[in-house]
Amino acid sequence: MTRLCRLAGAALLLAALAAPAHAVQPDEVLPDAAQEARARELSKELRCMVCQNQSIDDSNAPLARDLRLLVRERIAAGDSDRQVMDYLVSRYGEFVLLRPSWHGANAILWLAPFAVLLVGGAGLVIAYRRRTVLAGATAPLSPEEEEKLRRALGEGAADVTKL
Numbered sequence: 001m002t003r004l005c006r007l008a009g010a011a012l013l014l015a016a017l018a019a020p021a022h023a024v025q026p027d028e029v030l031p032d033a034a035q036e037a038r039a040r041e042l043s044k045e046l047r048c049m050v051c052q053n054q055s056i057d058d059s060n061a062p063l064a065r066d067l068r069l070l071v072r073e074r075i076a077a078g079d080s081d082r083q084v085m086d087y088l089v090s091r092y093g094e095f096v097l098l099r100p101s102w103h104g105a106n107a108i109l110w111l112a113p114f115a116v117l118l119v120g121g122a123g124l125v126i127a128y129r130r131r132t133v134l135a136g137a138t139a140p141l142s143p144e145e146e147e148k149l150r151r152a153l154g155e156g157a158a159d160v161t162k163l
Helices: 001-020 033-045 062-076 081-092 104-136 143-162
Strands: none
Touching: 033 062, 033 081, 081 104
8 A cells, every 4th residue: 555655646746747847936926917927928928048949937047037027027017918029029039939920031931841842742753753654665675686685695594504
């Protein structure tokens, strides 16, 4: 029974460790719960410039903390969510967004993998068609060519037996 309790305790510990960790410090939290909720939602949409694949809400990097404080400062100043995001994009570029917008060069980056697949698929179809055309394009040997082939094979076989 104690073994089962230990196993259950270990499973609970692992489950607690697997939960998403939020790096927001107590001194960062806004006093207004609605503003704090907005700040948390915006923080989940912004990339940590140090970690790159983590949101600033999940990152412990000093720059992520600075960005979280900046988001909260802008919200406390009365900026809308769109204004906060526009400010951060103007300051850090589109890279700060975890989900970049769909325009200009970003559209090319989003579509490039599909274009590569289409071009590769077209190349395979063309190669397959050429191969089948070339395989069917071989003409049968003329009687003279067959005779030459028989003589060549016969002479080659005779030479091998002489060794």
